[in-house]
Amino acid sequence: MNTQKDNQKFDCVIIGAGAAGLFAAYSAGKRHKRVLVIDHANKIGKKILMSGGGRCNFTNYFIEHDRYLSTNPHFFKSALAQFSQWSLIELICEYGLEHYEKELGQLFCQHKSSDFLDFLKALIQSLDVEVRCLTTVNKIQSDAEFTLDLTTSDKPYQVTSESLIIATGGLSIPTMGATGFGYEVAKQFGHKLLPTRAGLVPFTWNTKEKERLATLSGTALPVRVSIGNQSFAHQLLFTHRGLSGPAILQISNYWNEGQSVAIDLLPDQTLSEYLQTQSSQKALGSILKQLWPNKFVQVWFDTFNLSKQLAQLSNLELSQLDQHVHAWRFKPGGTEGYRTAEVTLGGVSCDEVSSKTLESQFQPKLYFVGEVLDVTGHLGGFNFQWAFSSGFVAGQNC
Numbered sequence: 001m002n003t004q005k006d007n008q009k010f011d012c013v014i015i016g017a018g019a020a021g022l023f024a025a026y027s028a029g030k031r032h033k034r035v036l037v038i039d040h041a042n043k044i045g046k047k048i049l050m051s052g053g054g055r056c057n058f059t060n061y062f063i064e065h066d067r068y069l070s071t072n073p074h075f076f077k078s079a080l081a082q083f084s085q086w087s088l089i090e091l092i093c094e095y096g097l098e099h100y101e102k103e104l105g106q107l108f109c110q111h112k113s114s115d116f117l118d119f120l121k122a123l124i125q126s127l128d129v130e131v132r133c134l135t136t137v138n139k140i141q142s143d144a145e146f147t148l149d150l151t152t153s154d155k156p157y158q159v160t161s162e163s164l165i166i167a168t169g170g171l172s173i174p175t176m177g178a179t180g181f182g183y184e185v186a187k188q189f190g191h192k193l194l195p196t197r198a199g200l201v202p203f204t205w206n207t208k209e210k211e212r213l214a215t216l217s218g219t220a221l222p223v224r225v226s227i228g229n230q231s232f233a234h235q236l237l238f239t240h241r242g243l244s245g246p247a248i249l250q251i252s253n254y255w256n257e258g259q260s261v262a263i264d265l266l267p268d269q270t271l272s273e274y275l276q277t278q279s280s281q282k283a284l285g286s287i288l289k290q291l292w293p294n295k296f297v298q299v300w301f302d303t304f305n306l307s308k309q310l311a312q313l314s315n316l317e318l319s320q321l322d323q324h325v326h327a328w329r330f331k332p333g334g335t336e337g338y339r340t341a342e343v344t345l346g347g348v349s350c351d352e353v354s355s356k357t358l359e360s361q362f363q364p365k366l367y368f369v370g371e372v373l374d375v376t377g378h379l380g381g382f383n384f385q386w387a388f389s390s391g392f393v394a395g396q397n398c
Contacts, residue, residue: 009159010161010162012163013164014036015185018039018048032128040181041177046177058116059381060382078356079358079389105381145161166186167182172199190362192349203333227261241336370391
């Protein structure tokens with residue numbers, strides 16, 4: 001991997017040294033292109049290092065089209081077909097990266113996320129790829145080729161390139177260096193931007209429920225959450241700020257401000273049927289504590305007399321209890337926003353980018369990849385796979 005700046009002319013410049021940018025560099029470098037990857041951060045792959053709880057959930061066995069959101073629902077199909085999860089897994093196995101399936105097809109590094117970043121570094125190690133961090137893009141001009149005014153270590157200079165790939169990501173987790181730079185480049189070249197918002201993000205409490213339910217912070221439950229026809233069954237986590245956990249992060253992609261979320265707190269069985277299997281002489285509280293943690297039972301069922309025996313409950317009380325468990329309508333106060341969001345929904349309109357090559361329809365040899373585009377995957381490795389697939393395709397065509 002070259003680190004010198006002796007020749008400032010490149011075949012391809014990639015802005016963004018995350019998953020999509022590094023994979024685009026590999027793809028282009030394999031075609032014997034001279035590639036420059038630049039990033040304003042002090043090191044490459046920062047979001048890779050913090051992903052998956054420190055183990056990087058890099059893809060999923062079940063990459064399916066209904067796991068992605070876009071206003072152009074067919075756009076992402078071509079890139080995912082050109083470089084699939086199986087293509088990535090083959091590369092990983094050739095390299096010898098130890099990994100495992102955690103659940104639901106999610107693939108993680110066996111040890112730590114830095115192992116995956118080392119894998120990406122190894123892919124470009126022997127190629128004509130140069131990486132420059134702490135580099136600011138001051139201006140981009142295009143004529144027969146692209147000219148970029150850059151600053152590295154307070155020294156301004158220019159580079160030229162036949163192709164330019166924008167792999168700058170979205171607005172999520174600004175403390176990791178996320179900015180809207182890629183959107184500004186898209187606007188410069190006439191592209192339409194779709195409204196952006198935080199995705200895969202925890203909900204915050206509304207005023208009504210905060211005082212009572214914030215006391216459950218740290219409690220996790222298996223639930224089913226739904227908005228309209230979309231639902232997810234997984235863990236919910238109560239926090240002091242609101243609701244989190246995989247189920248909540250998943251449904252947040254489908255939530256709009258003002259909407260309520262339907263939450264079933266006992267998704268795998270019907271409470272009324274379960275109660276029928278219990279002794280009628282048992283106290284309600286002792287029965288419920290067989291299903292949920294003690295603290296949750298005390299807080300969630302505080303309007304019920306938990307000392308009452310099951311036989312003493314009226315039909316109305318049983319009906320109310322069932323509703324209380326299976327039909328919680330939670331109206332979030334909002335979300336935690338980009339501060340903790342894993343992805344950014346919206347972005348560069350896919351209607352103005354080639355689905356086969358990821359090239360701009362307005363500016364030849366300009367490409368958009370990864371999160372900067374209006375493509376967002378579910379939790380579970382889908383967004384990383386989109387980054388690799390789109391980066392690969394752009395690198396094959398730049």
